[in-house]
Amino acid sequence: MKCLRIYATPDGESHFDEVELPTTKRQVHPDAVPFDVTGNYPASRVRITHIPAGMREVAWHTVPEPVLTIRLDGSVEYETSDGEVRHVPAGSFVLVEDTHGKGHLSRHSPDAQTVIWVSLPNGLELPPV
Template sequence: MKCLRIYATPDGESHFGEVEIPMTAKVTVAPGAKPFQVSKRYLASSMEFTQIPAGMRQVDWHTVPARILTVRLTGAVDYETSDGEVRHVSAGEFVLVEDTHGKGHLSRHSPDEQTVLWIRLPDGLDIPPA
């Protein structure tokens, strides 16, 4: 499974990339149900539900305080990185935001209130625990 990623290079420029989340194990959750594919477990240090108020529109250039996996439950956002690339993220999608230094990114929000789950991942998704 692929995960959209926003990251900063050492020179402080932000970019989009992708992280591949390996899905290998199969788990049967109920008799007669098809098995689920699952990833390895990833450590999370905390999680927060956030509500972005209606009418927020644009949040100017900013960084994040830590590696955060955002899971958009409602609403939509357009992210722009400092290299000028823009990506649209709708409800039901998730993004690993790792630009903790540098210029950061812009967020242009849909006009309605939005709910987003923020999950802090101390090691990101590229380094599953052993």
């Protein structure tokens, strides 16, 4: 399973890449067909945010800690300091790890949005088994 990632290099510039999340087929209920499930990632906090309609662009900013954002509705366009732009529709998730440097821009769709923020102190590093 792929996850879009925003990160900063030591020089403070932000970039995109994609992280491959390892999955295994699991049957989570006796009557269910097995499906792909990732490992368990330690999380320290979960926030649910409502971004009001009409909030368009958020200036260059960083995040205080690595967060996995899960967009329930609306969409956003992210721009990194290297000039690359990615459109993220509803139903997508993004690992945002640019905790230092210039940061990224967020351009929101004109509609109101609901986003779940999961703080991941170790990013998407799986703990040792």
